[in-house]
Amino acid sequence: MTTKSIGEPIARVEDARLVTGQGRYADDLMPGALEMAVLRSPHAHARIVDIDLEAVLDLPGVHAVYTYDDLTGPMAEPLPLLIPHPTLTHGRTQYALAKDEVNYVGEAIAVVVADDRYIAEDAVGRILVSYEFLPPVVGIDKARAAEHLVHDDVPGNVAARMEQGFGDAAGAIAKAPHKLVLDIEVERSAATPMEGRGTVARWDRDLGRMSVWSSTQTSTGVRAAIASKLGLDLGQVDLVTPDVGGGFGVKIVHPWPEELLVPFAARALGRPVKFIEDRREHFISSAHERGQQQHIEVGFDEDGRVLGVDFRFWHDHGAYTPYGLIVPIITSTQFLGPYKIPNYHVVFESLYTNTVIVTPYRGAGRPQAVYAMERMLDAIAAHLGIDRTLVRERNFIQPDEFPYAHGEMSFQDGRPLVYDSGNYPELMAKAKALVGWEDFERFRDEARAEGRKVGIGIACYVEGTGVGPYEGGHVTIETSGKVKVSTGLTTQGQGHQTAFAQIVADELGARFEDVEVVTGDTRRSPYSVGTFASRAAVMSGSAIALAARKAKEKALRLAAQALEVDESDLEINDGVVSVKGAPGTSIDLGTLAVLSNPLRYAFDEASKAATQFVVGDPGKPPVPEGEEPGLEGKDFYSPMRSTFASGIHAVIVETDPDTAEIEILKYAVVHDCGTLINPRIVEGQIHGGVAQGVGGALYERMEYDESGQLLNASFMDFLIPYVTEIPKKIDIDHQVTPSPLNPLGIKGAGEAGVIPTAAAFASAIEDAEGITITSMPISPSQLFDLRLQAAADGTTNQEGTN
């Protein structure tokens, strides 16, 4: 009997290669390619009066300089608005190269293609642009005030105003025995993957083919964009994702200007061309996220049960909206979390500012949503003087209430917001046990006796994962017995080669070691969506499972003929099909692959066994009717709606009474992503997510000045936590409530670690300090200021309310 592979903490097969420097990233490809550098706007808002290229044209080693004037046809049109939600009434996108106006520091104005990046940068430095300055709109306050406009034709700087809800929130709040109002905010951050963006293209003039390698989260999306913009047939463009050094959302946006300009230049020049983004460019031209101002009005009863919520927020969308309203829509829907809110009204405005575009970054609007909801519940607990966990428990959706529909709300995919499964009370019980919630007051007393300040915080979340529309899987068994698997979505470090191989090993009955997985290669999988929204395991995992089942059916059919037994008497273990109870009567998958493909030509011993002289029933065609040559299975998975993962984070912090430094004493995560394919990979996702969450809670912010200059566009000043800043240990407990929506019961796990982190820290710091926390992230300097302010106002609560 084959050991079951799903559920085992198998070590990632890709790691040995990646950690020993054997990875092949975009910049490792095509040495000798011409290199592209980009002239980026140094101004946040300006009209381009003139671009003088004179000093560049005769520079040795320069092959081409392009500005907007060199773009024709679809390339001269604005970049696509990828997700045209109907309420995005004033969607705007930039041009591949700025036309007439720039709207953020970093917007691409011109590109130079040269022998190498050094020369290309020399040339960029020689381009002279004359600007007419326009007043920059920086920050949500300025955008709301709308004294100046980012886009002349967008009144009030409002890209979209969206309103949803159910019940009668206003009425419920008005009638509620208790009412609270909160005004809170979350600052900007960014994904900042270790590898920035990168694209390499080669145009084969003889074959009329464009080969592109891009560090992207969607191979098919970039391919379609290139074909459309360059006027090529889709079949002429191949897009391959090499190893990708992290994405975290920023690489799902496409096409980036450079993803079009590189193949554009490669075709024009007849030479391979490469663009590799550097770190400074990444800060000022790749997407940011998170910035929101939130206003919450809530009515509740004496027990802390929420009766109605009115949630208004203002979302800083940056200069353009290529990725539509995904981030604010997720905030507006996932605010509801694991709670039964009987009356809900939400309205948001997506606002233009003269800053880098805002698109999903791991969590994608959920960290803000959870922050809003959990700040609100903490405020209710403080107001009523009851335990924070009790308030949450009293509002939980109960295990027997699934599937649970939140009124008529629709989710980010336009589908009804219906939770498929979960058990939130049990999650809470596990979280309290894991963090030691009940023992904390004793610990606080002990610490206080030593002059120390400690606090505990908790935050719950529900995460819609595995969003559609579909993914595909293709499983091919080669004559060697090796199993080749392809799925179109991309990999940027998740361990897909391991997790998907585990699924195929189990479903097919192959040996794990024999399964090889390829992702994000349009030559193998031309139909695909991409890797985002914690969807890879749910979508491609399910598709691959279905494809493996089809391959297994065919293998059993062929084996039944070959062994002259009934299919139902057969089983497949370790790549060998055998008769149940008679292991001697068997045939391996490789041999079945030979038999599945009747050959005219024998080129080796294996193929001799498969020529038409040997294989098949002489009374039938060599390939029987209804069959296809080859031993393979192909299928797609397209779900009715998203599946909803859930979890709770709890953190204990200590704040230094003198320096206001914030130390993490304990971090606990209870997590439910349905069936675990590989617990080790899930825990790795949680570790990485919590690390980014700590960044978002305590360190990372985008420091724009009034003129729209990003003051901390480097890893020296944009503070990603080092390993020394994240918890030495993260306590993790899993809960498994399988999803009824897909064949394996999987829910997504990729983003969970980052979602409730800022909310949990806000709760813990507030608990330690007795000072209301209304803005995250928070630095020691800011906490020190809050202390001074509280002391001056006399608003410090001496006792934390657990």
Added chain:
Amino acid sequence: MKPAPFGYRRPGSLAEALTAYADASDAKIGAGGQSLIPLLSMRLASVAELIDINGIEELSRITVSEDGVRFGATVRHSDLLAHEQVAAVQPMIPAALHHVAHATIRNRGTTVGSIVHADASGEMPTVFALLDGRLTVQSVRGTRELAAPELFIGPLETSLAADEIATEVFLPALAPRHGVAFDEIARRHGDYALVGVGAVVGLDADGAIASVRAGYVSVSEVPTVVDLGEPLVGHRGEITDDALRAAGELALSHLEPEADIHATAHYRAQLVRVLTGRVVRAAYDDAVARSNRSEGTPSNARS
């Protein structure tokens, strides 16, 4: 992030380097490259010629004597940290070096280079000033020695002439009955300090405080040393909180904490107060411990 074109020269002897530097216009000396190379790569600075002194054997030496520690211009921070006798002669050196960036940067960056970079948010310029170090600079015109007051003339600015190369630094040994401590608070481990403080406390023969000097990082335009003796001299046993508070206020009167994106000015001032207290107390404890050790085993004192 690629530098503009520049010339590169790697002399094999100091004489060759001095001549090349004197003859060049717009040249820079490169050793560890931890500041200059990023500036060049980000095109925030440019040079006509980079003179790489890593090939000059005599600049890589560390000499430890009873008098102190002498090290050449290509000695890495990590070389000093790894040297067995440095800590015994001048414990402030490793105490501060542990706070200099991260291991990978300490493996490349040079201590002399850090000192002459004259960044008041670097640890080693302050240590140089606090310990009354002496810098040797050479040119084709001759050799001279500089102490901190003559060396640091402005933010990131030294009194080195255009043809002078910093060749070595001497940091005197810790005197008997003295103790040291260094601490800093940074946003992340290894970042530039929001505030850093190093202190040297001297005791008299009776064990009372005879002198207290503290050097400050990131709260002044040039590396600044403050004599904190006034509120502290004469103390024995546990130093009172009041005395340490007074020392903190005294220090602040010599410093100019400023706001940046990581901290407000008054938060930095608070850190000056807190760290002054912590570091002076630790340096005093260190002085007491060293005095006790040397009195307990006089024959072994600084062998």
